[in-house]
């Protein structure tokens with residue numbers, strides 16, 4: 001291919017030899033070369049120019065850059081206006097253009113071959129060409145294919161961008177140290193994590209080390225030294241770095257070590273992750289697992305784990321310690337009557353007082369509900385020495401918790417009951433200690449509350465007896481060993497008007513067992529509910545039988561009811577069902593309750609009693625005078641009669657005269673009948689009649705007898 005000269009030249013023609021050599025050079029020149037006239041049209045092009053522009057050299061001649069069908073783009077792939085093309089720029093300005101990168105989009109339409117689908121990139125240099133007078137007459141453009149370079153650059157940019165986005169999206173902070181040159185890089189995020197602006201501190205390989213927590217310094221230094229000489233490439237370690245505001249940030253450092261062929265470390269690179277949130281949630285999980293959220297005190301789990309260690313310590317030292325089980329008196333009542341918010345307030349104040357009462361070495365925990373435990377350590381080498389110490393602390397706690405509390409309303413004074421058990425290293429275990437202290441606490445409650453009791457083995461024996469009695473009661477109930485006795489009640493004229501149903505346990509081995517020996521335990525274990533139900537069933541059946549009898553048909557049967565039965569929301573319905581099933585008349589049935597109903601959620605019980613009262617059933621208040629009845633309470637309950645406590649009848653005539661007269665006067669006002677029970681002697685009977693009692697019951701008039709015997713004795717059959 002020869003260069004095509006289409007223009008006149010004033011210069012003398014080149015010698016043929018030189019011209020050939022120039023042609024050769026251009027032909028093999030590694031760039032495309034086009035020569036343009038003053039209008040931008042190509043007047044000459046070399047072989048590579050044709051190849052790069054996708055035309056033959058002949059086709060190129062006469063083509064103008066803007067009309068040639070190729071549309072150049074700039075470096076960023078944006079279409080260029082034709083006047084921006086290097087050749088036009090030179091022709092417009094007369095200045096050369098160097099190193100301009102332009103894209104030549106793939107050719108489409110007829111004539112475009114297969115092959116290139118992506119733009120071809122070229123780096124262009126363009127020069128003005130002047131005539132002998134220095135007047136611009138054209139331009140020369142040299143362009144070299146740089147597609148591969150451009151693509152590589154684009155790939156690099158993309159990958160850098162990808163990395164940048166990834167790092168921006170992650171909270172990790174990159175860093176990089178060149179161990180050979182000493183060059184270091186800490187990312188912006190790295191500084192930010194510690195509250196600094198980038199580069200705010202002196203920057204070198206040891207920057208992080210200066211910020212390291214003093215406690216972490218020894219083991220992190222050892223770790224790093226080991227890492228550099230060892231063969232490991234990847235590592236991670238947790239450490240604490242000082243924040244600009246002085247606190248320490250928990251950081252997880254993960255990195256890789258690059259080594260030469262000999263294993264020598266050349267470079268370390270990695271990221272720091274802020275563990276603050278993770279540490280906080282770990283802490284939160286720990287607190288939830290081991291602390292009581294209400295009071296902030298350690299919980300049962302914490303106590304048990306600590307006690308384990310305490311016992312181990314005492315077994316080494318041979319010392320004695322004490323475990324105090326603290327239970328608030330009547331807490332349930334406060335919770336039920338004043339609401340749980342008030343209950344919670346009290347528990348928080350109790351916790352605070354206990355905290356203040358104890359030494360740092362004492363352990364304090366809330367077991368749950370209103371139960372707290374205190375563990376005192378190192379009280380002495382024997383029980384004789386330890387006992388007074390534990391007693392002293394218990395008294396201090398009693399005094400402190402007995403002080404008035406800051407609670408809404410005017411709640412009655414609050415007191416605790418405390419059970420104490422001493423232990424040494426040979427103690428049987430945590431469960432056993434807690435059980436012992438719990439038993440002692442129950443003894444404190446039984447002894448009138450607001451007091452402390454030490455555990456002694458007889459309590460354990462009593463607890464075991466109770467457990468055995470419980471089992472026997474259950475068996476007895478299943479085998480229907482409980483039978484009904486009846487004791488008659490008379491009016492002042494001596495006419496039979498009623499009877500009290502009393503339970504007896506016809507025990508297979510022990511014979512007839514008195515209620516004094518089982519009612520208490522049945523109450524405590526809840527077995528009083530099925531037992532009471534059996535007694536009610538029997539009573540209703542008896543009433544139904546009696547209804548046809550001219551004498552017994554007038555008799556009211558009084559059945560003792562535990563407050564635990566009355567607490568059952570289904571109680572009224574179950575009594576109704578019993579009456580219906582037996583055919584007994586409701587107005588012959590009387591239920592006897594003790595004053596313990598006053599210590600309950602009264603409104604609920606009153607409503608339940610009113611439902612029963614509406615059916616015709618009446619209520620009698622048993623053992624009146626020995627408990628805590630207040631006049632206000634008496635008026636709220638739908639009662640029909642009061643049974644004067646036996647102690648007043650026994651002391652008849654002496655000090656109790658005034659009391660009995662007052663009770664009778666009160667009953668009159670409240671329109672309640674008065675029953676005197678436990679009448680054993682004639683003078684007692686006369687006294688009670690004189691005082692104005694309406695009915696009498698007692699051994700003098702008739703002992704409790706088995707139901708069949710009662711029916712024989714007092715039914716009309718007896719007369720026949």
Ligand code: C2E
Pocket residue numbers: 487501502503504514515516519528532535560561562622623677678679680697698699700704
């Ligand atoms: P209570 O309800 O006060 O029953 C009266 C108790 O006094 C009965 O004792 C009766 O036998 C006794 N008693 C009657 N007259 C005299 C007397 O002249 N002198 C003396 N010293 N005692 C007299 P009992 O049957 O041993 O019952 C004792 C307690 O057991 C009852 O006291 C009652 O609280 C309870 N109880 C008995 N049966 C039941 C029952 O079915 N359910 C419930 N929840 N408690 C019952």
Ligand code: CA
Pocket residue numbers: 500560592622
């Ligand atoms: Ca009774």
Ligand code: CA
Pocket residue numbers: 622623643645646677
């Ligand atoms: Ca009684």
